[in-house]
Amino acid sequence: MEKYIFSLEMKVRDYECDLQGIVNNANYQHYIEHTRHEFLRSEGISFAALHEQGTDAVVARLQMAFKTPLRSGDSFVSRLALRKEGIKYVFVQDIFRLPDNKPVIRSTVETVCLVNGRLAESVELNERFGKYF
Amino acid sequence: MEKYIFSLEMKVRDYECDLQGIVNNANYQHYIEHTRHEFLRSEGISFAALHEQGTDAVVARLQMAFKTPLRSGDSFVSRLALRKEGIKYVFVQDIFRLPDNKPVIRSTVETVCLVNGRLAESVELNERFGKYF
Amino acid sequence: MEKYIFSLEMKVRDYECDLQGIVNNANYQHYIEHTRHEFLRSEGISFAALHEQGTDAVVARLQMAFKTPLRSGDSFVSRLALRKEGIKYVFVQDIFRLPDNKPVIRSTVETVCLVNGRLAESVELNERFGKYF
Amino acid sequence: MEKYIFSLEMKVRDYECDLQGIVNNANYQHYIEHTRHEFLRSEGISFAALHEQGTDAVVARLQMAFKTPLRSGDSFVSRLALRKEGIKYVFVQDIFRLPDNKPVIRSTVETVCLVNGRLAESVELNERFGKYF
Numbered sequence: 375m376e377k378y379i380f381s382l383e384m385k386v387r388d389y390e391c392d393l394q395g396i397v398n399n400a401n402y403q404h405y406i407e408h409t410r411h412e413f414l415r416s417e418g419i420s421f422a423a424l425h426e427q428g429t430d431a432v433v434a435r436l437q438m439a440f441k442t443p444l445r446s447g448d449s450f451v452s453r454l455a456l457r458k459e460g461i462k463y464v465f466v467q468d469i470f471r472l473p474d475n476k477p478v479i480r481s482t483v484e485t486v487c488l489v490n491g492r493l494a495e496s497v498e499l500n501e502r503f504g505k506y507f
Numbered sequence: 508m509e510k511y512i513f514s515l516e517m518k519v520r521d522y523e524c525d526l527q528g529i530v531n532n533a534n535y536q537h538y539i540e541h542t543r544h545e546f547l548r549s550e551g552i553s554f555a556a557l558h559e560q561g562t563d564a565v566v567a568r569l570q571m572a573f574k575t576p577l578r579s580g581d582s583f584v585s586r587l588a589l590r591k592e593g594i595k596y597v598f599v600q601d602i603f604r605l606p607d608n609k610p611v612i613r614s615t616v617e618t619v620c621l622v623n624g625r626l627a628e629s630v631e632l633n634e635r636f637g638k639y640f
Numbered sequence: 641m642e643k644y645i646f647s648l649e650m651k652v653r654d655y656e657c658d659l660q661g662i663v664n665n666a667n668y669q670h671y672i673e674h675t676r677h678e679f680l681r682s683e684g685i686s687f688a689a690l691h692e693q694g695t696d697a698v699v700a701r702l703q704m705a706f707k708t709p710l711r712s713g714d715s716f717v718s719r720l721a722l723r724k725e726g727i728k729y730v731f732v733q734d735i736f737r738l739p740d741n742k743p744v745i746r747s748t749v750e751t752v753c754l755v756n757g758r759l760a761e762s763v764e765l766n767e768r769f770g771k772y773f
Numbered sequence: 774m775e776k777y778i779f780s781l782e783m784k785v786r787d788y789e790c791d792l793q794g795i796v797n798n799a800n801y802q803h804y805i806e807h808t809r810h811e812f813l814r815s816e817g818i819s820f821a822a823l824h825e826q827g828t829d830a831v832v833a834r835l836q837m838a839f840k841t842p843l844r845s846g847d848s849f850v851s852r853l854a855l856r857k858e859g860i861k862y863v864f865v866q867d868i869f870r871l872p873d874n875k876p877v878i879r880s881t882v883e884t885v886c887l888v889n890g891r892l893a894e895s896v897e898l899n900e901r902f903g904k905y906f
Contacts, residue, residue: 387537387540387541387544388540388541388544388554388555388658388659389537389540389541389658389664389666391555391658391659392654392655392657392658392659393654393657393658393659393661393712393820393821393824394824394829394831395555395659398655398806399802399806399832399835400655400799400800400802400803400806401799403798403799403802404520404522404799407520407521407522407797407798407799408520408521408522411520411521415580420579420580421521421579421792422521422524422528422578422579422580422792425792425793430793432793432839432842433798433839434838434839435836435837435838435839436798436835436836436837436838436839437834437835437836437837438834438835438836439833439834440831440832440833440834440835443831445555446553446554446555446659447548447553447555521791521792522791522797522799524791524792525787525788525790525791525792526687526688526691526787526790526791526792526794526845527691527696527698528792531673531788532669532673532699532702533666533667533669533670533673533788534666536665536666536669537666540664540665540666554659555659558659558660563660565660565706565709566665566706567705567706568703568704568705568706569665569702569703569704569705569706570701570702570703570704571701571702571703572700572701573698573699573700573701573702576698579792653803653806653807653810654806654807654810654820654821655803655806655807657821661821670786670788673786673787673788674786674787674788677786677787681846686845686846687787687845688787688790688794688844688845688846711821712819712820712821713814713819713821
């Protein structure tokens with residue numbers, strides 16, 4: 375059982391659905407990216423400000439398992455857990471349909487920091503996130 | 508002064524920003540489409556269900572004026588007014604940044620109904636929206 | 641009859657279609673933006689480089705008329721004409737389905753330049769585009 | 774070394790870049806989806822037509838490794854290999870920057886068929902793709 379530390383509720387927007395009538399897969403990547411950035415913001419960190427300061431958090435690897443597709447009108451909650459593995463921040467990000475909590479996707483997102491374009495530890499992120507490890 | 512009949516608050520998602528660091532223009536079209544569909548839903552009408560029943564509401568003309576760009580972290584409210592002109596439903600859709608209410612875009616969206624692929628009045632929409640004209 | 645000065649052929653990508661089975665309207669804004677940027681590039685101007693140099697070309701007003709929707713598998717040509725009106729560059733941008741040349745959208749895009757954030761003439765753009773006026 | 778059976782050249786569109794100035798990750802999912810659908814089309818199969826006939830090819834699992842980000846102005850080639858594992862079609866989909874062939878992403882996409890909403894083999898797809906196994 376994942377120990378989620380952040381959750382964000384959202385609702386499907388019709389333009390996110392494709393000709394199969396379900397949310398196009400790439401939008402789940404949008405949903406989980408937005409969730410990570412809102413998590414950062416809840417910790418006082420702005421992704422845009424980080425970028426302007428020369429630190430870019432980038433995704434190195436992504437795994438997604440698609441369980442149940444979301445459809446027009448569906449609401450969902452996007453949940454996030456975090457662990458550190460060496461230099462990587464590993465986010466476990468799962469989405470559940472509301473109100474029945476049916477799993478929609480399960481994903482693992484490995485991110486690293488580029489400081490001025492070079493792979494490096496971000497002192498700021500380590501300090502903020504230390505409490506979760 | 509427009510007499511808005513529906514409002515929806517949203518927040519910029521970072522993936523909606525482009526390399527200029529501001530929300531890419533096409534996303535405003537997404538925002539106002541989502542607002543129209545949520546307005547429909549608030550009236551008990553599902554855009555997806557309409558489509559399955561053979562009625563497609565489609566945009567015939569669109570005008571947008573871009574006032575102030577939204578940026579990462581911005582919240583905004585999307586407001587909607589509605590009038591009927593002949594067979595057309597004309598939506599006035601304006602977006603304001605929060606909390607300062609600075610105008611972001613002003614737009615006019617002319618929509619028509621295709622019933623089984625042919626331009627036609629939708630009895631259902633006319634009944635639901637009649638109170639607004 | 642517009643005197644087009646640039647054309648770009650493209651093909652619908654299925655993820656651009658929505659639950660109505662047609663290209664979602666916001667994607668036409670993507671298509672015409674991409675056409676403008678490729679036009680710039682054909683003139684030796686990079687939108688991204690302009691931004692890095694402190695000049696941002698931004699859309700001030702947009703008008704679109706939607707004629708015939710594109711569908712999965714459709715190819716199309718996006719054509720561009722250009723005129724100057726005061727400080728504005730006005731692009732007339734029309735899309736035609738291929739191979740039957742049926743009009744898909746007709747649009748007018750009014751753009752202005754922000755130099756270091758302030759409305760201004762771009763000497764570079766004026767020099768490059770002068771031959772078209 | 775993968776034995777690629779299909780390749781598609783594309784070019785970055787500026788709206789696909791985000792505030793970091795690089796292609797937003799979700800767009801790679803768009804690129805590889807479009808590549809799969811063009812591969813299907815090259816085999817005489819339309820994703821949209823399949824859907825209308827009650828057969829939906831859906832992604833069950835996805836793995837992506839991000840190597841080098843694409844930027845404004847970059848061209849790239851998206852290559853595809855295919856194998857069958859039980860009921861699954863497994864696509865290996867790699868993207869290389871042009872002209873230097875630097876790896877951009879490496880991905881594996883496991884897809885299954887839903888026939889009238891139920892997991893099933895698609896006789897049509899098996900016949901078309903048999904030559905590749």
